[in-house]
Amino acid sequence: MGRYSIFAVAAGALGGNRGWRPAWRKAVPKPSYEVVIVGGGGHGLATAHYLAREHGITDVAVVEKGWIGSGNVGRNTTIVRSNYMLDRTVPFYEASLKLWEGLSHDLNFNVMFSSRGVINLAHTPAQMDIFTRRANSMMLNGIAAEMLDVAGLRRRVPLLDVSPAARFPVVGAIHQARGGTARHDAVAWGYARAADSRGVDIIENCEVTGFLREGDRITGVRTTRGDIRARKTAVAVAGSTSQVMALAGIDDLPIESHVLQAFVSEGMKPALDVVVTFGAGHLYISQSDKGGLVFGGDIDGYNSYAQRGNLPIVEDVASAALAMFPAFSRVRLLRTWGGLMDMTMDGQPIITTGPLPGLYLNCGWCYEGFKATPASGFTFAWTIAKDEPHPLNAPFRLDRFRQGRVLDEKGRGPYPGHH
Ligand SMILES: Cc1cc2nc3c(=O)[nH]c(=O)nc-3n(C[C@H](O)[C@H](O)[C@H](O)COP(=O)(O)OP(=O)(O)OC[C@H]3O[C@@H](n4cnc5c(N)ncnc54)[C@H](O)[C@@H]3O)c2cc1C
Numbered sequence: 001m002g003r004y005s006i007f008a009v010a011a012g013a014l015g016g017n018r019g020w021r022p023a024w025r026k027a028v029p030k031p032s033y034e035v036v037i038v039g040g041g042g043h044g045l046a047t048a049h050y051l052a053r054e055h056g057i058t059d060v061a062v063v064e065k066g067w068i069g070s071g072n073v074g075r076n077t078t079i080v081r082s083n084y085m086l087d088r089t090v091p092f093y094e095a096s097l098k099l100w101e102g103l104s105h106d107l108n109f110n111v112m113f114s115s116r117g118v119i120n121l122a123h124t125p126a127q128m129d130i131f132t133r134r135a136n137s138m139m140l141n142g143i144a145a146e147m148l149d150v151a152g153l154r155r156r157v158p159l160l161d162v163s164p165a166a167r168f169p170v171v172g173a174i175h176q177a178r179g180g181t182a183r184h185d186a187v188a189w190g191y192a193r194a195a196d197s198r199g200v201d202i203i204e205n206c207e208v209t210g211f212l213r214e215g216d217r218i219t220g221v222r223t224t225r226g227d228i229r230a231r232k233t234a235v236a237v238a239g240s241t242s243q244v245m246a247l248a249g250i251d252d253l254p255i256e257s258h259v260l261q262a263f264v265s266e267g268m269k270p271a272l273d274v275v276v277t278f279g280a281g282h283l284y285i286s287q288s289d290k291g292g293l294v295f296g297g298d299i300d301g302y303n304s305y306a307q308r309g310n311l312p313i314v315e316d317v318a319s320a321a322l323a324m325f326p327a328f329s330r331v332r333l334l335r336t337w338g339g340l341m342d343m344t345m346d347g348q349p350i351i352t353t354g355p356l357p358g359l360y361l362n363c364g365w366c367y368e369g370f371k372a373t374p375a376s377g378f379t380f381a382w383t384i385a386k387d388e389p390h391p392l393n394a395p396f397r398l399d400r401f402r403q404g405r406v407l408d409e410k411g412r413g414p415y416p417g418h419h
Helices: 006-014 042-055 090-101 103-107 125-140 150-156 184-197 238-246 311-324 326-330 373-386
Strands: 032-038 060-063 118-122 146-148 172-176 201-203 208-214 217-223 226-235 255-267 275-278 283-287 292-299 333-344 350-353 359-363
Touching (some): 032 042, 042 060, 042 184, 042 359, 042 373, 060 184, 060 226, 090 103, 090 373, 118 125, 125 146, 125 172, 150 172, 184 201, 184 373, 226 373, 238 255, 238 333, 255 311, 275 311, 283 311, 292 311, 311 333, 359 373
Parallel strands (some): 032 060, 060 201, 118 275, 226 359
Antiparallel strands (some): 118 172, 146 172, 208 217, 255 292, 255 333, 350 359
């Protein structure tokens, strides 16, 4: 696999651009691997990359039922940040942000990470107190955070309606300048290409339909392209977690699947150069480099595995967008779509060995999974390679729900209005 560089682009141009190779091979399944990863989303592919790069484990297959990027990794609203509050969650998301900052170089693939800043709006003095506490907690963990008042917001986001007569008057905000966005499908392609270049087999159109087992031990997977044996089987299927784990006889995970929709407008000239989230009215919005407004709101309130949206949510989110940004009233909506969210009850993920011997589980990403992709892959690879958690994912055990040691990061999780 040649390296991508300005010289490669120049050589390609001189050669009529006929020499480009596919970014990853169309691998066919071998009968057995050391590690099989179920799910070719961001987390599965990142895990494969770090298994190969950090632990030298390259006898790995990523088994994906559709195509790479067909799941949430290619459907999210691309927000990346580490403005969390708990001492047990902040280091994980901050490690992820640090990996984002070097990811394009690390993968030799432009993931278009843009640290344009993330602003979370507060609408009451009480919410401002909570954000101030969060900013203090971030700073105690060595992460810069800034509080903005209304005048500061008016300067930073001129199109935002901060007038007292607004539908949801704004009193201030917390701002993480290093947060931002990345191009979501490039993340999938970049990790896929990097993993493939180290020998990982990426097997698309290959659905896992069951697990191979010897007694309690999982020894591989049944797929639509035949059985594949594995010394270690790792599951990273996000919104399909309950369905896939039920195939292994695990049907009591603390996870619900819900649909979350995203929206993109027609392209416009630059109008919004920061991510704005508006928890009180259910909106987060940014402008992509292509010019479209990318925005989203809440999950649907009921459980579902249908990967599609519905009109009431479109109306709800569009009206929230216009309440905050009246200037966007004549912008036309171009596309909407839905993704499947794996919601845990405390809003934090599960990255663990087990719950059966030979099995490893990565799930429960709620609204946080895209920003977490690098750290999730890094720590899951560690967990698989060493059969124990990395210190960063040690709090994300499955048995915390049984023991009542939930990670109660207020303002996260499957509650309306939080992102
Ligand atoms: C609309 C929307 C907006 C979002 N916005 C943000 C955001 O702004 N910031 C943020 O941090 N997070 C966001 N998220 C959450 C984030 O996208 C997800 O948490 C994250 O992408 C999940 O991990 P993944 O990429 O591995 O999942 P996926 O890409 O869904 O990967 C799972 C893969 O498993 C495959 N699979 C399922 N079943 C099987 C099977 N039986 N056999 C083989 N393969 C199987 C699926 O086809 C899929 O490709 C958003 C999600 C949605 C839906």
